[in-house]
Every structure is written in structure tokens, then in C-alpha cells.
Amino acid sequence: xxxxxxxxxxxxxxxxxxxxxxxxxxxxxxxxxxxxxxxxxxxxxxxxxxxxxxxxxxxxxxxxxxxxxxxxxxxxxxxxxxxxxxxxxxxxxxxxxxxxxxxxxxxxxxxxxxxxxxxxxxxxxxxxxxxxxxxxxxxxxxxxxxxxxxxxxxxxxxxxxxxxxxxxxxxxxxxxxxxxxxxxxxxxxxxxxxxxxxxxxxxxxxxxxxxxxxxxxxxxxxxxxxxxxxxxxxxxxxxxxxxxxxxxxxxxxxxxxxxxxxxxxxxxxxxxxxxxxxxx
Numbered sequence: 001x002x003x004x005x006x007x008x009x010x011x012x013x014x015x016x017x018x019x020x021x022x023x024x025x026x027x028x029x030x031x032x033x034x035x036x037x038x039x040x041x042x043x044x045x046x047x048x049x050x051x052x053x054x055x056x057x058x059x060x061x062x063x064x065x066x067x068x069x070x071x072x073x074x075x076x077x078x079x080x081x082x083x084x085x086x087x088x089x090x091x092x093x094x095x096x097x098x099x100x101x102x103x104x105x106x107x108x109x110x111x112x113x114x115x116x117x118x119x120x121x122x123x124x125x126x127x128x129x130x131x132x133x134x135x136x137x138x139x140x141x142x143x144x145x146x147x148x149x150x151x152x153x154x155x156x157x158x159x160x161x162x163x164x165x166x167x168x169x170x171x172x173x174x175x176x177x178x179x180x181x182x183x184x185x186x187x188x189x190x191x192x193x194x195x196x197x198x199x200x201x202x203x204x205x206x207x208x209x210x211x212x213x214x215x216x217x218x219x220x221x222x223x224x225x226x227x228x229x230x231x232x233x234x235x236x237x238x239x240x241x242x243x244x245x246x247x248x249x250x251x252x253x254x255x256x257x258x259x260x261x262x263x264x265x266x267x268x269x270x271x272x273x274x275x276x277x278x279x280x
Contacts (some may be wrong), residue, residue, distance in 0.1 A: 055156075059230045065084045066200070067220040071095060071156075071182040076173045076198040079219070082189045084160060085113045087204055087212055090232040092184065093123040095132020096156060100129045104125050104155025104181070107148055109130045110141040111160055122236040141170075149175045149183060157183045170197040192217060209247050210234070 054070035056063055063069045071077055081087060088111075096106050103249035106129060108115065117127055129156075135141040145159045149172065157179070159167075164187065176183045177272070185198070192203065201218040210233045233241065 077184045078198040078201040079186050080203045097124045099155035106156050107154045109133045109144050109159040110135040115183045149179045152179050155181050160186045173197040
């Protein structure tokens with residue numbers, strides 16, 4: 001049995017006119033995303049907004065290119081380099097100093113070389129806040145890093161993983177989402193062509209003028225063009241280097257210029273300038 005519904009007057013009322021939406025205002029959509037979800041969405045041509053906390057790297061130029069303005073917490077960061085233990089301390093020392101000043105610990109897992117205590121003191125790091133875990137085998141390093149991430153008891157975790165598979169990096173990234181401190185993994189430069197679940201990947205190398213050259217391979221934002229040059233004189237040398245020695249590239253260029261001018265302007269013995277020597 002069908003039942004028809006009608007108004008008391010017996011006729012359907014006329015539809016109410018639609019009021020135009022004022023320009024510059026958007027009507028409220030019941031399907032509007034929450035602020036947390038909106039923050040997690042980003043366009044590929046724009047810098048992503050941070051959904052987690054960040055820690056300043058101590059380099060203004062680098063912070064300006066990192067989403068959120070620093071090393072991401074609750075996430076993995078990969079630093080690729082040709083030679084291990086060559087620039088890690090100079091790259092991470094500024095942010096490590098800030099954490100040590102807050103009484104937080106820095107944990108090192110599997111560095112190829114023993115940390116040099118006098119050099120760390122020159123960088124302003126307190127040895128009482130540094131924990132070194134010696135793990136030689138790849139599985140031991142992976143296990144130690146995973147357990148430290150799950151414990152969430154360190155201010156910053158630095159791990160050296162010369163050999164790691166994609167699924168192992170993905171597992172660490174999932175665990176790192178519950179870690180409040182930055183987790184930075186140092187890997188060989190050859191890993192650039194391997195897929196990685198780490199949201200932030202950068203390539204680091206030295207330059208002649210005591211600088212760190214940084215190229216961002218992967219970030220939550222547009223592709224990074226060129227390199228960042230970060231001034232980074234090793235601890236203990238900044239006070240004793242002369243202004244000329246802080247720019248070795250200028251000295252090398254001047255030396256090559258003098259050698260070239262001497263070779264072009266010199267004449268052989270017994271030969272006048274601009275005139276060939278007489279044959280005997």
C-alpha cells in the first residue's frame with residue numbers, strides 16, 4: 001500500500017530561492033577534512049607542511065630547504081656519502097649540541113671508527129651524554145637501532161648501515177613514527193639509486209673551502225636543484241687558521257695562475273723573444 005505525503009494545503013510549496021554565496025567565502029562542506037589530515041596532504045610543487053616536530057640542523061640555509069625547518073622527528077633521515085665517518089660530526093654537531101644542552105642523550109650505533117673524544121669536545125659535545133654501541137654485523141646494527149627506536153629513550157639516534165635492504169629500511173621507518181627524536185642513518189653514496197622509505201634523503205660531500213656540500217635527493221616538496229654550501233670548519237681549527245687558509249681554493253687557483261703565466265711568458269735560453277733561435 002503506497003502512502004503519498006503532502007502538505008496541509010494540499011499543494012507542494014514552491015522551492016525556496018537559493019541565496020548566492022558571497023564572493024571570497026566558501027560554504028561549509030560536511031566532508032571537510034580535519035586539520036591533521038589537511039596538514040598531511042601536499043602538492044608536489046610546494047613544500048610540505050610538517051605533521052611532526054622538527055629539530056633545527058643549526059644551518060640556516062639547510063633549515064630553509066627542509067620541510068618544517070629542520071631534521072624531522074618521528075621519521076627516518078638518510079645521509080649518503082662516499083666515505084663514512086668523514087663529515088657526520090660536522091653535519092650533526094650543531095643539532096647535537098642543542099640536545100646535549102637539554103640533558104638528552106645521543107646514541108651512536110656501529111660507527112666504522114671510534115669517536116674521537118678531543119674532537120667531540122671541540123665541537124661542544126659532552127662525552128657524558130654520548131652512548132656508543134659497537135655493533136659490527138649488519139643484523140646486530142639493525143636490531144640495536146630498532147630496539148632503541150622502540151624504546152624512545154634518546155634525543156637523537158645516529159646509525160651506520162652500509163648494507164640494508166629496502167624492506168629493512170621500511171621496517172625502521174614504521175617504527176620511527178613513534179620515536180620523538182630524529183633518527184639519522186648514514187649510508188654509502190651508491191644507495192642513491194635504491195628505493196627507500198625514508199621521507200628525507202640527502203647527499204653530502206666536502207669542498208675545498210671547509211664547506212659541506214648538500215644536495216637533497218628526496219624531501220616532502222619540489223625537487224632540489226644544485227647544492228647547498230654550508231660553512232663548517234672542524235672544531236679546534238677555526239681559531240688558528242689564517243684568513244687565507246680558510247679559502248684553500250683561492251690559493252690553489254692563484255698557484256695555477258702563476259704557473260700558467262710563467263710557462264707562457266718564459267723564453268728558452270739562447271732564443272730572443274718573438275724570434276726563433278739561429279740554427280748551428
